[in-house]
Amino acid sequence: xxxxxxxxxxxxxxxxxxxxxxxxxxxxxxxxxxxxxxxxxxxxxxxxxxxxxxxxxxxxxxxxxxxxxxxxxxxxxxxxxxxxxxxxxxxxxxxxxxxxxxxxxxxxxxxxxxxxxxxxxxxxxxxxxxxxxxxxxxxxxxxxxxxxxxxxxxxxxxxxxxxxxxxxxxxxxxxxxxxxxxxxxxxxxxxxxxxxxxxxxxxxxxxxxxxxxxxxxxxxxxxxxxxxxxxxxxxxxxxxxxxxxxxxxxxxxxxxxxxxxxxxxxxxxxxxxxxxxxxxxxxxxxxxxxxxxxxxxxxxxxxxxxxxxxxxxxxxxxxxxxxxxxxxxxxxxxxxxxxxxxxxxxxxxxxxxxxxxxxxxxxxxxxxxxxxxxxxxxxxx
Numbered sequence: 001x002x003x004x005x006x007x008x009x010x011x012x013x014x015x016x017x018x019x020x021x022x023x024x025x026x027x028x029x030x031x032x033x034x035x036x037x038x039x040x041x042x043x044x045x046x047x048x049x050x051x052x053x054x055x056x057x058x059x060x061x062x063x064x065x066x067x068x069x070x071x072x073x074x075x076x077x078x079x080x081x082x083x084x085x086x087x088x089x090x091x092x093x094x095x096x097x098x099x100x101x102x103x104x105x106x107x108x109x110x111x112x113x114x115x116x117x118x119x120x121x122x123x124x125x126x127x128x129x130x131x132x133x134x135x136x137x138x139x140x141x142x143x144x145x146x147x148x149x150x151x152x153x154x155x156x157x158x159x160x161x162x163x164x165x166x167x168x169x170x171x172x173x174x175x176x177x178x179x180x181x182x183x184x185x186x187x188x189x190x191x192x193x194x195x196x197x198x199x200x201x202x203x204x205x206x207x208x209x210x211x212x213x214x215x216x217x218x219x220x221x222x223x224x225x226x227x228x229x230x231x232x233x234x235x236x237x238x239x240x241x242x243x244x245x246x247x248x249x250x251x252x253x254x255x256x257x258x259x260x261x262x263x264x265x266x267x268x269x270x271x272x273x274x275x276x277x278x279x280x281x282x283x284x285x286x287x288x289x290x291x292x293x294x295x296x297x298x299x300x301x302x303x304x305x306x307x308x309x310x311x312x313x314x315x316x317x318x319x320x321x322x323x324x325x326x327x328x329x330x331x332x333x334x335x336x337x338x339x340x341x342x343x344x345x346x347x348x349x350x351x352x353x354x355x356x357x358x359x360x361x362x363x364x365x366x367x368x369x370x371x372x373x374x375x376x377x378x379x380x381x
Contacts, residue, residue, distance in 0.1 A: 006301065007077075008293065009212040009282040010070050013275055014303040015296030015349075019342045020063040022310050023055060026338040028112055029318035029326035031171035034160035037256055038263065039167070040244045041331060042160050048330040053245035055331065057237040061151075061195070061264050064114055065271025068196035071118050072203020073212065079129055080208070088126060089372040095122025097368035101304070101361070106186035107179070109311040111169060115304075117190040121200055129204050140201035144265050151192040152261030158243065158250055166192070170319045170326060178321040195264050202272050215283035222283070226276035233270015236262050299349040305361040306345040313341045 102116025
């Protein structure tokens with residue numbers, strides 16, 4: 001059976017989003033100094049504060065929803081390609097594979113892992129794929145604020161405080177103790193990711209409509225969603241960004257909670273907007289044929305491999321239980337380090353494509369999901 005042709009826009013979106021994932025993920029590695037709102041360091045230098053402002057306003061809690069939409073989109077496209085019963089079995093096995101990937105990644109390397117939660121979402125939310133559009137988007141809208149409140153509350157302390165609300169293992173120098181702490185961190189982190197569920201629902205809808213397959217036919221819709229979504233995301237991120245960067249100060253815990261929950265909730269809308277804007281860009285022939293889009297496609301087709309590789313490169317250098325550089329550098333240096341890590345993954349992705357179009361983690365996940373086919377085969381007589 002011939003594999004269906006891959007769609008450009010989702011691959012480009014994954015490839016580009018991984019750059020911002022690296023910047024978002026590097027910040028929790030910074031440890032051993034006072035924390036403020038959203039668990040960001042309270043910085044002294046103007047450059048560090050500027051980087052914190054941009055990170056919180058435009059990246060933090062805005063990129064995982066983008067990936068979550070793409071997750072839902074991919075599930076919907078898989079479901080559209082075959083018989084319902086067998087396809088659902090494959091999708092659930094793929095979800096189980098993601099959960100196992102996430103457990104290994106989260107416990108051994110980075111407890112801020114998102115793969116485990118994506119695995120749970122894949123398994124548990126599959127029935128929602130067959131809801132009506134009205135019900136699907138209605139529940140997506142209804143769940144935004146209450147689901148965002150979980151993480152919003154956890155990261156609403158304005159500080160200054162040396163006590164982290166998560167990622168305690170980053171500041172623990174003993175490797176075994178840090179490993180043991182990452183087990184509950186990983187579980188609690190998945191609970192904090194509830195806010196991405198509405199983005200998955202939006203992805204189910206987009207996948208059913210196949211909006212990213214031929215984005216040139218949906219330019220007006222993508223432009224509307226993209227512009228409104230991105231503006232809402234940026235506007236909703238500004239209050240927290242102003243506090244984190246030290247431009248304004250607040251003492252009220254209630255205001256801090258409102259800022260934090262607003263930050264997460266509007267981030268969901270912003271991530272959906274980013275996905276639409278990337279789809280819109282891919283509708284332009286010159287962009288679709290560009291070298292940039294080609295490179296992003298190479299990374300996006302290996303997004304699981306590159307995502308895991310980011311942790312492989314960061315962990316030996318940043319946490320206290322390795323070289324502890326995260327206890328020294330500020331937000332600006334951390335962002336530069338994250339960009340360097342991302343560029344390494346880009347080079348690796350291009351090399352993997354050149355040498356036989358290899359996709360290591362993706363191939364392993366696909367083979368695991370194919371176990372569903374073996375289990376469904378009738379026993380020999």
